[in-house]
Amino acid sequence: MDQMNLPKISVPKPSGESDMVNDKSGLTTAFKWAFIGCGQAGSRLVDSFHQLGFNRVCCINTTDQDMDGLKMPKDNQYVMNLGVRGAGKNPDLGKSAIKEHYEDVYDLMKRSWKSGWERVLVCAGLGGGTGTGTIETVLAIANEIAESYKAQKHGEPPVVGALVTLPSDSESQKVHANAHAALKQLVSMTTGGKRLISPLIIIDNQRMYELYSSQASTGYLGVTNQSVTQLFLTFNVLATGSSDIWTFDEADFKTVLESGIVTFGMCNIPKYEDPTSISFSVRDNIRNTMLVKTDIGNATTAALVFIGSNGVLSKIPQKNFEHAFDMIKRMISRNNTVHRGVYRNADNELTCFAMLGGLDVSGDRLAELARLAGTK
Numbered sequence: 453m454d455q456m457n458l459p460k461i462s463v464p465k466p467s468g469e470s471d472m473v474n475d476k477s478g479l480t481t482a483f484k485w486a487f488i489g490c491g492q493a494g495s496r497l498v499d500s501f502h503q504l505g506f507n508r509v510c511c512i513n514t515t516d517q518d519m520d521g522l523k524m525p526k527d528n529q530y531v532m533n534l535g536v537r538g539a540g541k542n543p544d545l546g547k548s549a550i551k552e553h554y555e556d557v558y559d560l561m562k563r564s565w566k567s568g569w570e571r572v573l574v575c576a577g578l579g580g581g582t583g584t585g586t587i588e589t590v591l592a593i594a595n596e597i598a599e600s601y602k603a604q605k606h607g608e609p610p611v612v613g614a615l616v617t618l619p620s621d622s623e624s625q626k627v628h629a630n631a632h633a634a635l636k637q638l639v640s641m642t643t644g645g646k647r648l649i650s651p652l653i654i655i656d657n658q659r660m661y662e663l664y665s666s667q668a669s670t671g672y673l674g675v676t677n678q679s680v681t682q683l684f685l686t687f688n689v690l691a692t693g694s695s696d697i698w699t700f701d702e703a704d705f706k707t708v709l710e711s712g713i714v715t716f717g718m719c720n721i722p723k724y725e726d727p728t729s730i731s732f733s734v735r736d737n738i739r740n741t742m743l744v745k746t747d748i749g750n751a752t753t754a755a756l757v758f759i760g761s762n763g764v765l766s767k768i769p770q771k772n773f774e775h776a777f778d779m780i781k782r783m784i785s786r787n788n789t790v791h792r793g794v795y796r797n798a799d800n801e802l803t804c805f806a807m808l809g810g811l812d813v814s815g816d817r818l819a820e821l822a823r824l825a826g827t828k
């Protein structure tokens with residue numbers, strides 16, 4: 453048979469689109485996370501996660517103005533057009549936007565995350581219009597998608613959590629009123645028979661202002677976003693490592709993540725050679741470096757992880773660490789667990805990472821928000 457002379461056709465290449473999004477290679481975390489940011493603060497927080505190597509990320513807003521400067525792919529950013537630019541601190545506008553764009557946001561999340569993730573974090577700044585007005589519906593969508601991907605199994609603790617900010621004291625009464633109402637609603641979603649969210653991580657911008665405003669030349673909020681997301685990543689990484697002393701493992705981390713309201717912080721421990729110096733330093737610092745002011749006595753679970761070089765660790769008798777673990781155990785509510793970890797790294801100093809879970813913010817911080825909102 454004669455050979456046929458077909459024209460040279462450029463064959464379309466397979467799209468190469470896989471059904472998975474992978475985090476940056478080299479990023480090994482205890483859980484595979486997917487993130488969505490709502491409003492400006494939420495989008496910036498998720499962008500910080502993205503810059504650390506997390507790739508299952510997306511964000512929504514009511515104006516493209518707020519998206520300037522984000523590094524995540526444009527395809528992962530969605531503007532819910534309201535006909536006006538932004539929700540102007542009115543959560544009702546955020547609510548209408550998500551109602552109208554429900555399917556688009558659903559598609560955005562599925563498209564940006566694809567499959568293979570295990571837990572979700574929905575990020576928003578409480579107090580504005582977009583983040584505050586959309587977060588509840590976005591959490592519900594995340595939950596629905598998690599169920600459809602079998603990441604959320606029936607009767608199991610929630611895999612969808614929220615990371616939210618509270619306003620600094622100098623913000624307006626309206627912003628405080630919005631944040632107060634939204635926080636109350638989110639707190640109620642962490643408890644009860646059908647708990648919908650965990651963890652609920654609260655960043656108090658007032659506290660962050662006190663911690664970072666003097667050292668941040670570019671504004672304390674940027675530094676806050678970086679340090680919170682780095683700390684979150686650090687806990688994820690610590691929970692994948694093993695230690696010849698004490699290991700903080702994935703199951704320990706999971707227990708804290710499933711405990712409801714969660715906060716975390718870190719501090720350096722300058723003195724560690726006396727039997728009580730570590731516990732003293734931890735006790736002194738822990739209250740001041742947590743993301744939100746909270747009563748440790750209410751925590752139902754805690755993780756305390758120390759890390760330092762071989763040289764540093766060789767100077768510390770094990771009982772000095774035990775003192776610190778026992779102290780935290782006495783400080784949190786009765787009969788509860790303190791997950792322990794001691795790891796080696798190259799740093800010639802001792803650092804402590806602490807995560808508290810099962811907290812109750814209904815006292816101090818909610819009352820303070822209500823006062824600033826003028827409702828009390």
Ligand SMILES: Nc1nc2c(ncn2[C@@H]2O[C@H](COP(=O)(O)OP(=O)(O)OP(=O)(O)O)[C@@H](O)[C@H]2O)c(=O)[nH]1
Nearest residue numbers: 491492493539540541577579580581582583619673
């Ligand atoms: N930690 C942190 N908080 C922020 C940041 N930007 C804003 N906030 C806080 O988040 C709250 C809500 O602000 P935005 O996120 O700008 O509001 P929005 O959700 O975009 O809502 P509208 O602008 O009203 O449509 C503010 O009151 C601040 O307290 C940020 O980058 N980091």
Ligand SMILES: [Mg+2]
Nearest residue numbers: 492518538582
């Ligand atoms: Mg905005």
